[in-house]
Amino acid sequence: MGGWAIAVHGGAGVDPNLPQQRQEEAKQLLTRCLNLGISAFRSNLPAIDVVELVVRELETDPLFNSGRGSALTAKGTVEMEASIMDGCGRRCGAVSGVTTVKNPVSLARLVMERSPHSYLAFSGAEEFARQQGVEVVDNEYFITEENVGMLKLAKEANTIVFDYRIPALGLETCSAVVESPIQMNGLPISVYAPETVGCVVVDSKGRCAAATSTGGLMNKMTGRIGDSPLIGAGTYACNLCGVSCTGEGEAIIRGTLAREVAAVMEYKGLGLQEAVDFVVKERLDEGKAGLIAVSSKGEVACGFNTTGMFRGFATEDGFMEVGIWD
């Protein structure tokens, strides 16, 4: 046991009809992130640096729902949130309502390290970003054509839910509007954007860290905050483990999911995978979510009760795997 380990995710709740090409692209991105993490370990970077740089990569790539490629609000804009936690001392930082900052996870880290607070949001977060000189861009930078299309579908799906007189639309674009009974957060799985990216890491000194970043729920109300920036819900790290969650925000918040994994390890003495299994099985009720975790001993684990979760793992002994389905 021991040694470094890294896990990454690109969200839980994947359309079973996702085109093969998209699945390949996702796996490639996850692999790239794992390799970035592995190089960082070889350069002896501490856990907190590794999670930040991996999540930056996930934010910058438009594939998943964070940074560029974020899901859109009901107004068609992007509002991003992120949190980061250092298992050493349980320092934490979080941001919400970020609209121009290229890498929200890095802003969250600055909140942790350069402000007297742990969580900044909306105009206050943007103001702090400027004071700190982080890279800012127009909100349009984050918006992809694909998500503009998805937003339209989401709005239509909501209309369908409320007005059954509207015939099921033949949708000209992408994947799936196969009649799928699978729903998450009230949206058909074909339209639902798996809600986050995240990374958890333990370095060779046994220090754990976790970070999560997202654009949030497709078609969300402006001002809606999900689980990703909430310490204890979407993100948690302590001296035992690091955890990042994804899925239905409400379920994750009510279940204080990330903290729960650590709490059962600490208070019930469960091992990492046992703790993850327990939490996914017992703490989600009807909610759908997934999570990745690492322990200070160098173990990795994941659990999800959704259809699929984009994820990848690597450990110092050479183990490496990326996956989407069960």
Add this chain to the structure above:
Amino acid sequence: MGWAIALHGGAGDIAPEIPPERRQPREAALRHCLQIGVDALKAKKSPLDVVELVVRELENNPNFNAGKGSVLTTEGTVEMEACIMDGKTKKCGAVSGLTTVVNAISLARVVMEKTPHIYLAFDGAEKFAREQGLETVDPSHFITPANIEGLKQFKEANRVQIDYAQPVEKDVKKETPTGDGDSQIGTVGCVAVDNDGNLAAATSTGGFVNKMVGRIGDTPIIGAGTYANNLCAVSATGRGEAVMRGTVARDVAALMEFKGLSLKDAAACVVEERVPRDNVGLVAVSAKGEVTMPFNTTGMYRASATEDGYAEFGIWPSVEKWVL
């Protein structure tokens, strides 16, 4: 078994020399709010209704750091946040960054009951409040002369610290007491349980004096400042950053659940061992009707009552029995 209710008006460095004209209105307010809560429980209102009702009263009272009387941001404005949780269903609602909504706790409840979301903040929350017809007023309504003075004093006291260009230390930094013994940290909160063991918790605050605009504290974070499940209901107060990284409210419940600790022991463990000194206080009730109100600060404004007729009030470690 039996119902129980506990409420707080903030934990902090409450100096023993606090003048009577500062202490008495708060004591009277706590008594009044406790009575309201007790009457509601006796009238068989749900704990969720009870905690909302009590916190609304505390928000409306200008002597506490919530609603009217909230401490000011570094720009002299008020930004309020609140959170409510129903232990039976674990449904919850939270709001942050409110500037015109008279009762933040009520907006949190509406978010919980009328949206598919849990947490709304800033402009989005304000807009939603108007759509739902909640009472809103000019932001100046919430600002009191005491808090204008409080901000001024805090800035003056801290100018010295900033000059030494020390890196920001979050948990060691003690709050600077103002001359009249007022604490700059704190919140209001209420927890309640009915005869059937249904629990609820609610917390509301203006946050931390001189806070950066946009700063969110522990209050609206489920598991940090507020939590309720089928075992207990908890509302925490104190230094937000410490409550957040200590996931204080959730930890009380977790210790009860996973280690079988009693309410009292679980709460004491969290306050004494899991957060730094001078940082945190909380009130909690259990499904069995027990009450505990531990704190590791100089004082915490608090009051509680149980169905057997016992009621108490305290600011510092000693308590005073009340007859309601």
